[in-house]
Amino acid sequence: MEYFIELFFSGLTRGSIYALIALGYTMVYGIIQLINFAHGEIYMIGAFTALIVTGVLTYYGWPHLAIILIAAVLAIFYSAAYGWTMERIAYKPLRDAPRLSALISAIGASLFLQNYVLLAQTSDFLPFPSLISDFAFLDPVSNLFGTTDFLIYTTTGVVMALLTFLIKFTRVGKAMRATAQDRHMAMLVGIDVNRIISITFIIGSATAAIGGVLIASHVGQINFFIGFIAGIKAFVAAVLGGIGSLPGAVLGSLVLGWTEAFFTGYVSSDYEDVCAFVILVIILIFRPSGLLGRSGVQKV
Amino acid sequence: MKRYASKRCLAAILVCVAVFAFSGVGLAQDTIKLGVAGAHSGDLASYGIPSIRAAELVTKDINAKGGILGKKIELLLGDDACKPELATNVATKLVSDGVNVVLGHICSGATKAALNIYASASIPVMSPSATNTELTLSGDYPNFFRTIAYDDLQARLQVSFARDVLKVKRVACLHDKGDYGKGQSTLAKQFFEEAGIEVVLFEGVTPGAVDYSAIVQKIKRENVDLVVWGAYHPEASKIVTLMRKKKMDTPFMGADGIKDETFIKVAGEFAEGVFATGPRDNTKNPLFIAAKKAHQDAFGEDPGVFFPEAYSATLALLNAIEKAGSTDFDAVTKALRSEYVDTPVGSISFDQNGDAIGIGFSVYQVKNGVFTTIQ
Incomplete structure (x- = not known):
């Protein structure tokens, strides 16, 4: 039973990491039905920004807490700026083009950002400092989860709650929902659709940056390629949960994380991905629109 | 065309070496013939060329000091392009030319193919690069030695x-x-x-x-x-x-x-x-530094892969002949297994299987x- 609980928390960590990235994925998809493949790269850029800021501030001997806060805030701003620019350059001109063109453009943006960081920084792994000192009150459960795991759980929960609140109860959220339902109709009733889409990208990128900082300090190392693998897994999780649904993204991520952890724990880690994708296929056969996705009528 | 050119080049080297040898001793039989076999052309030439250069540098040094046992060293090159079928031809050719010891071959497959031919002619062979485990541990090739660690x-x-x-x-x-x-x-x-x-x-x-x-x-x-x-x-x-x-x-x-x-x-x-x-880590070994410098002086660039191993193998083979006092197979292999020699890859000797001890x-x-x- 103890082993089961240990594996449960291992899966919770993995799932929450996927969820932090999947939230941004699913939000962008919900608004403009675009699979933003470059989302993982925004996450990676967030981590790199935090690393650079930390390095500079540590050099000047700033206090620890200030470094964390400034690094996180700058990472969020910088990633959000990237998200906004990317939308302007790579997606907006293709707004009325076939959906496949926008998808190719997304893959292009992803490769561009990866190679840009590869050339501007390095291909080697860089150590990411553990910015957050261990919480003493977590010491009794350190065999289950550590400080960074704990922060990832709580942040995932808070981000999901905030985003749900934003979409359900604010004016911007209402405009987002309207844009998601019918972009032309939303325009007709006076919603600045371009602005709403930009805001969506900015918010999605900001969540990716939060994920980048937290996950990098959990893993302890970053390189230019981390966004790709994490992005693919998060995308799978978002589809599993029902793409476009915020609670769905979190649920899908947790299901994926637990599947991998329990399979590793009780069977073998050699086939954890195989098992995870078998589960994905089975769930999609019975619920084609994902666990919490709405099976809406396809617009013709 | 390339083949032709490399053959001419090879011939030119042989003539030079031969002339040098003749002038020193006077009789062709009075040289010690060191075969250098491996990939000297083709895709994998970059693995084989460093061993030629290593052999040239070592023999130049030794010949300048008067050779060993009063004889000069003569190099005989054989190009197998890393192909087993060519390796057997090269081996037959070297044996018929009266080679005493062989530095090579470079690739494990080619080495394996050539070894039986050398074995039947009682010629010790030392590879700087063939890492296949079987070559030594199988016990099938008592004439085989190497200065590189095997795969396992x-x-x-x-x-x-x-x-x-x-x-x-x-x-x-x-x-x-x-x-x-x-x-x-x-x-x-x-x-x-x-x-x-x-x-x-x-x-x-x-x-x-x-x-x-x-x-x-x-x-x-x-x-x-x-x-x-x-x-x-x-x-x-x-x-x-x-x-x-x-x-x-x-x-x-x-x-x-x-x-x-x-x-x-x-x-x-x-x-x-x-x-x-x-x-x-050999980079602090003075012999390693000296060999690298000799290569830079002679060829104007840093040595290629397996150069230190080939340099060491040449030293080990020639040292064994000197210690044995002859080119007799039993005496030479006994000396290889008992004498330690200082080389760029460390102070080495060889175990019963033919693997270098100390690398x-x-x-x-x-x-x-x-x-x-x-x-």
């Missing part, structure tokens, strides 16, 4: 270290499912089992995954004495960090894939005490943030 050596070293020094009973072998990682781990598992040590966990983890706590929990539950990691350093640093954070003090050992400064940089304080095997891999441990040699 690293895994065997890990196992003997774990058994004799760490005295482990249960180990977990982990890898990243890749060619290098899985190959390394499979060998380690096989040798651990042969040594009577239980391998309770043999698994591949997904490289690049965001979190490895599930596999770490599994290691903890199996209660092993040692974790043997077969693959590269990024996953190793993640796993060892998680293990230490979960207050597990199980020793962790990796191979040359983690013996990299980045591992220590990334894992930081958690890298402390980690074991790693890796190639022995290969060392065990390192991270102490105060640097890899320190402990065995």
Whole structure:
């Protein structure tokens, strides 16, 4: 039973990491039905920004807490700026083009950002400092989860709650929902659709940056390629949960994380991905629109 | 055209060497003939050319001092392009030209094909680069020696270290499912089992995954004495960090894939005490530095791959002839197995199988943030 609980928390960590990235994925998809493949790269850029800021501030001997806060805030701003620019350059001109063109453009943006960081920084792994000192009150459960795991759980929960609140109860959220339902109709009733889409990208990128900082300090190392693998897994999780649904993204991520952890724990880690994708296929056969996705009528 | 050119070049070298030899001693029979065989043209020429250069540099030195046993050294080149079928032709040609000892061949497959021909003519052969385990350990080729570590050596070293020094009973072998990682781990598992040590966990983890706590929990539950990691350093640093954070003090050992400064940089304080095997460091050996400098002076560039091994092999062969007092097969092989010779890869001799003693891999441990040699 103890082993089961240990594996449960291992899966919770993995799932929450996927969820932090999947939230941004699913939000962008919900608004403009675009699979933003470059989302993982925004996450990676967030981590790199935090690393650079930390390095500079540590050099000047700033206090620890200030470094964390400034690094996180700058990472969020910088990633959000990237998200906004990317939308302007790579997606907006293709707004009325076939959906496949926008998808190719997304893959292009992803490769561009990866190679840009590869050339501007390095291909080697860089150590990411553990910015957050261990919480003493977590010491009794350190065999289950550590400080960074704990922060990832709580942040995932808070981000999901905030985003749900934003979409359900604010004016911007209402405009987002309207844009998601019918972009032309939303325009007709006076919603600045371009602005709403930009805001969506900015918010999605900001969540990716939060994920980048937290996950990098959990893993302890970053390189230019981390966004790709994490992005693919998060995308799978978002589809599993029902793409476009915020609670769905979190649920899908947790299901994926637990599947991998329990399979590793009780069977073998050699086939954890195989098992995870078998589960994905089975769930999609019975619920084609994902666990919490709405099976809406396809617009013709 | 290229073939033709290289043949002419080869002929020119032979003529030069021959003229030199004639002028020194006067009689063609009074030279010691050193065959240099391997890939001198084609895709893999970059593996073979350094051995020619090494042989040239060594023989030039020795001939300038009057040769050995009063005879000058003559080089006979043979190009097998790394192909087994050409290697047998090269070997037959060298044997009929009356070669005394052979430096080569370069590729394991070509070496294997040529060895029987040399064996029937009683000629000792020493390769600077053929790493196939069978070549020495099978015992089929008593005339074969090499100055490079064989493929399995690293895994065997890990196992003997774990058994004799760490005295482990249960180990977990982990890898990243890749060619290098899985190959390394499979060998380690096989040798651990042969040594009577239980391998309770043999698994591949997904490289690049965001979190490895599930596999770490599994290691903890199996209660092993040692974790043997077969693959590269990024996953190793993640796993060892998680293990230490979960207050597990199980020793962790990796191979040359983690013996990299980045591992220590990334894992930081958690890298402390980690074991790693890796190639022995020769760069501070004065003979290595001298050989490298000689190459730079003569050819205007840094030496290629296997140059130090080829340089050492040439030295070892010629030293053995000198110590044996003749080119007789039994005397020379006996001298190779009993005499130590100082070379760029260290002070070496050869064991019964023909593998060099004193080369290969060392065990390192991270102490105060640097890899320190402990065995």
